[in-house]
Amino acid sequence: MNLRQFLLWFHLVTGLAAALILVLLGASGAEMVFENEIDHALNASLYRVQPQDTRLSLDELVTKAESANPGARATLLNLPDEDGIACVVSLKPPQGKTLTVTTNPYTGEVIGSLEHANSFTKKVHQFHLNLLLQNRETGSLIQAWGSVLLIGLAITGIVLWWPRKLWSFGGRKATGRWSFDLHNVLGFYTSVFMLIFGITGVVIHWENQAMQLVGNLSGQPLPLPPPKPSPAVPGAKPLTASAVWTAATKAVPGAKVVTIQNLGSVAPLRVTMRFPEDRTPAGRTNVYLHPTTGEVLSAQSSRTAPAPYRLVKLWNRQFHTGDILGWPSRIIAALASASLPFLAITGPWIWVRRLIRKRKVTP
Numbered sequence: 001m002n003l004r005q006f007l008l009w010f011h012l013v014t015g016l017a018a019a020l021i022l023v024l025l026g027a028s029g030a031e032m033v034f035e036n037e038i039d040h041a042l043n044a045s046l047y048r049v050q051p052q053d054t055r056l057s058l059d060e061l062v063t064k065a066e067s068a069n070p071g072a073r074a075t076l077l078n079l080p081d082e083d084g085i086a087c088v089v090s091l092k093p094p095q096g097k098t099l100t101v102t103t104n105p106y107t108g109e110v111i112g113s114l115e116h117a118n119s120f121t122k123k124v125h126q127f128h129l130n131l132l133l134q135n136r137e138t139g140s141l142i143q144a145w146g147s148v149l150l151i152g153l154a155i156t157g158i159v160l161w162w163p164r165k166l167w168s169f170g171g172r173k174a175t176g177r178w179s180f181d182l183h184n185v186l187g188f189y190t191s192v193f194m195l196i197f198g199i200t201g202v203v204i205h206w207e208n209q210a211m212q213l214v215g216n217l218s219g220q221p222l223p224l225p226p227p228k229p230s231p232a233v234p235g236a237k238p239l240t241a242s243a244v245w246t247a248a249t250k251a252v253p254g255a256k257v258v259t260i261q262n263l264g265s266v267a268p269l270r271v272t273m274r275f276p277e278d279r280t281p282a283g284r285t286n287v288y289l290h291p292t293t294g295e296v297l298s299a300q301s302s303r304t305a306p307a308p309y310r311l312v313k314l315w316n317r318q319f320h321t322g323d324i325l326g327w328p329s330r331i332i333a334a335l336a337s338a339s340l341p342f343l344a345i346t347g348p349w350i351w352v353r354r355l356i357r358k359r360k361v362t363p
Contacts, residue, residue, distance in 0.1 A: 004160070011156040015347040018149035025146055026340025028128040029197070031121070033322055033334040036281055039121040040085060046117055051083040052106040058241035062263075064108030065089045069099060077241055077260045079105075081274075081281070086111055092264075140205060147201030150340075154194040161188045179353075183346040186339055193336035200320035203312060210316075211308040220306040223313075227268050227288050227297040236292035238264045244271060247294040248287045252301050258283045268297050278302050279323035284314045 001009070031038065040047045056064070062074045069091050075098065076090035086102040093099065102111045126132055130139030161184050203210045215222050239247070244260050248271040255273035259282065262269050269291055274283030284305075288298040302314050318324040322333025 007156045014152050019344045021146035022344040023341040028124050029337040030334045035121045042118040046102045046112045049104045055105045062241050068110040073264050144205035147198045151198035154191045157187045158191045179346045190336045200316050203316045211312045214308040218307040223309040233292050251287050251296045251299050255285050279318050
């Protein structure tokens with residue numbers, strides 16, 4: 001068996017072993033590229049609002065949300081990036097589970113509860129991460145090994161099909177080989193994207209190990225862990241949402257507040273922020289504040305973070321989802337991801353057709 005025969009055998013066996021998981025990864029990944037837009041479209045009655053000239057302050061927004069749910073206290077705010085999208089507020093009642101609602105940022109009107117929302121995109125997201133298995137770690141590990149196999153398929157595919165005429169489809173005597181030709185052409189021209197999906201998927205799963213490796217190679221420190229709760233100040237009141245916003249934007253000028261967590265809690269307030277060049281919807285800048293004094297306990301800016309954080313947490317994620325260059329790269333990522341199910345199906349089908357032909361030839 002020469003090298004080419006071995007690579008062909010490896011490509012075939014790997015493709016057969018990974019076919020099902022790659023179909024699932026590709027289909028769900030294509031949807032996830034535009035999951036926020038799809039979610040807002042499916043739940044337009046909960047998210048769509050009419051933009052107005054001025055927004056309410058965060059404190060006014062919280063007051064109105066709490067007034068509509070007597071006894072409940074706001075614990076989380078998710079602020080929209082678009083003018084026509086509602087805010088999300090999580091409320092903790094005296095008893096029972098947390099209620100999450102959408103509110104109009106211009107009027108404070110509570111639009112509705114996300115308990116009644118179409119959860120399609122959230123289920124697809126979790127499916128992509130852990131196959132919706134009860135044991136999430138097992139599901140995540142299966143997905144990670146699917147990414148490993150995808151790397152192997154991408155590399156062997158490039159080597160195997162490089163010498164071929166990559167734009168040709170069959171010929172006069174090539175009846176029935178359309179799937180073979182299309183698999184070769186599509187596989188070769190998407191192989192770079194498949195390699196990116198595979199490598200970044202592996203890094204996402206083994207994130208801590210990846211940061212440690214980058215830290216060792218670059219000589220730069222790892223990001224600081226979240227701070228522990230600070231001693232409570234006797235008689236001090238929890239910081240208001242507006243005060244949190246002011247303290248966070250002062251700590252990291254130029255970044256926009258996306259999410260405020262742990263409002264009204266004794267735990268450090270976590271503020272997630274995003275710079276204009278940060279394409280990740282949730283942002284990769286984090287500020288932790290003392291819950292009553294507003295003292296900055298920790299601030300990790302995506303602009304000044306050490307290499308392990310920027311490579312693994314910021315850039316890796318942007319490459320994986322196609323966010324790196326905005327809409328153009330997102331569209332390309334969605335199309336490349338959508339092609340993966342086709343490749344995963346046509347690969348085994350080519351093998352099956354060969355077996356059928358051999359049996360017909362054998363006397």
